[in-house]
Amino acid sequence: MQHVMSTATQQEIVDMTEIPAQWSRIRARLQTTPDGAKGHYGWYDGQLDIACNFYRAADDSERCLPTDWIASSGSVWADAGCSTPLAAAPIGCTPAYVYTFEQTATCSSVSGVASPYRYHVYGGVTPYTGTSYWIGSGGATGCTMEPINATNAYYTFGAEIAASTFAPGNIVTE
Numbered sequence: 001m002q003h004v005m006s007t008a009t010q011q012e013i014v015d016m017t018e019i020p021a022q023w024s025r026i027r028a029r030l031q032t033t034p035d036g037a038k039g040h041y042g043w044y045d046g047q048l049d050i051a052c053n054f055y056r057a058a059d060d061s062e063r064c065l066p067t068d069w070i071a072s073s074g075s076v077w078a079d080a081g082c083s084t085p086l087a088a089a090p091i092g093c094t095p096a097y098v099y100t101f102e103q104t105a106t107c108s109s110v111s112g113v114a115s116p117y118r119y120h121v122y123g124g125v126t127p128y129t130g131t132s133y134w135i136g137s138g139g140a141t142g143c144t145m146e147p148i149n150a151t152n153a154y155y156t157f158g159a160e161i162a163a164s165t166f167a168p169g170n171i172v173t174e
Helices: none
Strands: 002-006 011-015 026-032 038-045 048-058 062-066 070-071 087-090 095-108 116-123 132-135 145-147 151-156
Touching: 002 062, 048 116, 062 116
Parallel strands: 070 095
Antiparallel strands: 002 011, 026 038, 038 048, 048 062, 087 151, 095 116, 132 145
């Protein structure tokens, strides 16, 4: 299998078969077309058996975080006390993970794109079966009950997964 990478001045062909699977936890995912074209499509973590991409993780390092996720805004809750967060997704899109984003005081480009956010990853995603949800900033005051709407599915989620669970990576220019 060959992977073609192009720049304005040169074309480089990297033979992906030269890298045995046991040498690398992270492997390139390729998009192919019927006419034989191939291109980089992301990454695959063989140890965790997940598709992933590199982002700034909760520990401020670049890590290959799962691509099968939805975000929790931190303002949608499963209870009137606004203490059990929910994540929402279009109906039919059941995620394996939930992300929250922490805004930091500094902008980091560990993943190649300047961002003030750290990604926190949560597992234990399960469908929420309540008939209402609450909107607010958290805590018992200021939360408003809303009926479940027909366009979204809501999910509860478990504990944060340690950032060190996900494979680290670095950006280099060769």
